[in-house]
Amino acid sequence: MKIERLPLNALRAFTEAARENSFKAAAYRLGVTPGAVSRQVKQLEAHLGVVLFERYANGVYVTDAGRMLAEDVQAGLSRIASGVQNVTEHSEEIFRLLLSAPPSFLQLWLLPRLPHFEVNEREIEISLDAEARLTPPLWLSNRARLSLRYGQGPWPGVTSLRLFEDTLFPVCSPSLLAQASIQTPNDLLAQTLLTVEWCSHAGHPIPSWSDWFKSAGVAIKKTPNQRHYSLYSLALDQAIAGQGVVLASYPLVADRLASGVLARPFAEQYPLASPFAYDLLLPDEGEMPAAVARFVEWLAQEAAHFRDDPL
Structure with missing residues (x-):
């Protein structure tokens, strides 16, 4: 039956x-x-x-x-x-953790690494919120909310853990680099520059192409051809497709440089040190739950390993 x-x-x-x-x-x-x-x-x-x-x-x-x-x-x-x-x-028994972070960081850095934590961790359920706006962190007995932000501190009312300093530099597809004549920073003025409309934090301007050209000693007499994107991942996809050059945040492109889908003109020359950094924000009061402590420890170890050997 x-x-x-x-x-x-x-x-x-x-x-x-x-x-x-x-x-x-x-x-x-x-x-x-x-x-x-x-x-x-x-x-x-x-x-x-x-x-x-x-x-x-x-x-x-x-x-x-x-x-x-x-x-x-x-x-x-x-x-x-x-x-x-x-x-x-x-x-x-499951502890639920919500991590709020910028979409680009979640997609390009955290998601490829997160399965290595989850495969050995059965008592915590992690949800990801792709949100650039700051969400106040908190923790309770069986759940917690943390925020990871790209910006310039100090962050009021929270405890912050620095994961990465940031460095910006141009990247493009290997095919574009092979076809175009890009020998000096001046040569980028003839290329399509892919620009991401970053949101500024607390009035601090996000470093842009004009900042990079200035640091590389290039005087811009005529505005280069640019394409503007609201999401970093869109600009990066276009760079991989050979449609232009994007000013890259190092943690977000290191894996793609290692895989060979992106290339870095000028090798390691002309980096622009960014005043912005990637910080994990924690509540400044209360005791950190054990499940959260394990995740924070793992995240800090991954960040340290990346800093020591990013490629």
Whole structure:
């Protein structure tokens, strides 16, 4: 018989009645009337075509077939109850962590590394919020919220953990670098410059192409051809496709430089030290939950490993 055709309510009423050989006792346990139990049992007998109870003037008595069925049904119900309890207990044990961070950092740096943490961590469930706006961090007994921000401190009302300083430099596709004549910073003035409209933090301007050209000693007499994007990932995809040169934040492009889909003109020359950095923001009050401490420790170790050996 298919499971969707099983009369589960009738089976439960029957099992309770078989336990005590009494419709009245079953009714009491189920919170219904003895008549309701009797009707459920009759419907089950008609459904199965089997007599489950012998009925007498002074009561009922389960048949051999009924006893066998009751044992199997009771075992199944007990297994269902155990499964529900296990799921509930497991759910209560899970610590839920929400990490708010800029979309570019989540996509390009954290997501490729996060499975290495999750494969060994069964007691924490991590959700990611791609949000550039600062969300106040907090922690409770079974959940927490942390923020990772790209900006220039100090960050009021929180404790901050520095993950990376930032360095900016041009990157493009290897094919563009091979085809175009890019020997000096001046040569970039003839290329399409991919520009990301970063949001400024607390009035501090985000370093731009004009800042990079100035640091490289290039005087801009005519505004270069530029394409503007609202998301860093869009500009980076266009750079990989050979559509221009993007001013890259080092942590966000290091993996793609290592894989060879992006190249760095001028090798390691002409870097622009950014006043901005990547900071993990934590509540400045209360005790850090153990699950959060493990995640923060892992994140700090990944950042340290990246700083020591990014490629």
